[in-house]
Amino acid sequence: MLSTALPLVAVDPTTASGDTAWLLAAAALVLIMAPGLAIFYGGMVRAKSVLNMMMMVFGALAVVMVVWILVGYSLAFGDDLGGGLVGDPTQYAAFKGMLEEVPGAPYPITLFATFQGLFAVITVGLIAGAIADRTRFGTWLVFAGLWTVVVYAPVAHWIFDFSAGDHVGGWMANELGALDFAGGTAVEINSGAAGLAAALVLGRRVGFGREPMKPHNLTLVMIGAGLLWFGWFGFNAGSALGATNTAAIVFVNTLLAGCTGLLAWLAVERFRDGHATSFGAASGVVAGLVAITPACGFVTPLGAMAVGVAAGAICAVAIGLKHKLRYDDSLDVVGVHLVGGLVGTILIGFLASSTVNGVDGLLYGGGADQLGKQLVAAGATLAYSFTATVLLVLLLEKTMGFRVDEDDEMAGVDLVIHAETAYDLHTTGGARLHFGPETGNLQS
Structure with a gap:
């Protein structure tokens, strides 16, 4: 994510208008990822859970955006309260002080805030896939709101909120110097770790490991994957925050990583199982997109292809871990988003090129310093998200009940x-x- 600070000097009105138009379009593209995710997940579950799965994603869209406007944005992008851990929750509460036009600003701050809120929506929606088929809808809505405040907003502050002038941002972006262009930590690792935590606390579905739990409608899965890929251009290229050369490079990198992720996943399937499947193709696209999300603004097109290959192959193997380790991540959120997020975040330390954004990774002569920073950011996000989510799900299970009764599940x-x-x-x-x-x- 490029710096979010508004400039102290006026920018050309024509440039500002173009950047605003691009950010409006990018926000709309990210919004379409929510119904895309609902369709993708809806096709992956069994026929008796389709509507509930889609409702969990749509419910997250509604709850998270309301919470984000009220307090989430301020927690993520308000002035730091100390240690780079969280922003002032009252500074921008309900978009306070943000509605007037700022002369010389490259885009309206309300637009940027809304764009960021849609990132939070997708992150929470992803978690739903890990606990499909067995979750109380009312409790899920409460979880979505609380998790946005307790987990997503602080992590977004860490990595996305840059210091500028009198404003002090998060510790990962400013003190550590970790790189994450569009959400490998805050979105992908964060949602994957939370999905793992929630799946472990709620336990396995009835019949897990004994009954087939295959996707009921692969046509929906393919359509959903296509919508996600389409929306991902807003997710990644929109994070350039303007219609710039960087946005164009990110657009190309996002396209290429999805392509090579697909091919790598199919190659693993063909070698391992003897068949290249439509489900594998859809999963490979998403794996490549997940991994390129943090790296898209720092690697060359060749690097993007390498990221996609690594993610497609590694995630194709990683999804089998749930059967070996006996945890029930219903829709492979851990195997694709946690693992893919780790792959992309860490590979920045190897593949970043100064020809793109001024930073060289290990393979471009930059040494191991950036790699160490990436490892710290990835590990901290994983640890915090997992721990906080375990505590939150336990609290809701004990107070409201999070999992449906066994008879209802069946x-x-x-x-x-x-x-x-x-x-x-x-x-x-x-x-x-x-x-x-x-x-x-x-x-x-």
Whole structure:
């Protein structure tokens, strides 16, 4: 992420107008990632959980944006309260003091804040995939709001909030000097670590390891992956915060990493299983995009292709860990987003090139210094997100109940929680069904 500080001198009005137009378009592209993720995840779950899965993503969109406007943005980008850990929660509460136009600013600050809020939406939405098929919807909405405040906003402050003038930002970006162009730490590692924590606390689905739990609709998975890829150009190139040469390089890098991620995943599948699958293609695209997210503004197109290959191959192997280690990450959030985020964040230390953004990694003669910084940033994000999420999920499980009852899980959370099914495959008739409370058993 380029510096978020507004300039002290006026910029050319034409340039400001162009940058604002690009950031508006980029924000819209990131927004479309939410329904794209809902479709992607919806196709991956079993037929009895489709609507609940999609509702978890749409619910996160609504809750996170409200919380972000009220307090999240201020926690992430307000003046640091000390140690580079979190911003002042009252400084920009409910966008206080942000609505008037700032003369000479390259873009409206409200637009930047909204763009950043959509990053938070996607991050929370990703966590839903780790706990699919077994989650109470009401508790999930509470979790989404609390996690935004307790976990996402502080981590965003660490890595995205740059010091400028009298403003003091986060410790990773300013004191450590870690690099993360568009969210390898705050989005990918953060969501993957949180997904792992939530999956471990809530436990495995009924029948995990004994019953097939394959994607019920691969057509939806492919469509969702395409929408995510489309939106990812706003996610990454939009983080240049202007219609610049950097944005163009990031756009190319994002495209190439998705392509090589797809090819690498399919190569692993073909070698390991004898088949190259559509599910593997969709997963490979996402793995490549995840890994290039932190690196897209620091590597050459050749480097971007290398990042995609590494992520596609490593993530294709990593998703099998859940069966070996017996944790139930329903939709491979850990194997793709945590592992892919780590791959991309760490590879900056090897593949960063000063021809792109002034920093050389180990393979370009820059030494191991930047690699060490990347390792610290990745490790700190993982540790904080995992620990805080474990405590938060335990609290909600003990107070509200986070996991549905076993009978409700077996009946299907779509019917039990939402009184709906994704597919009306049966003629009307037979026993009349009715529903009790949100997590009450289906009765006839």
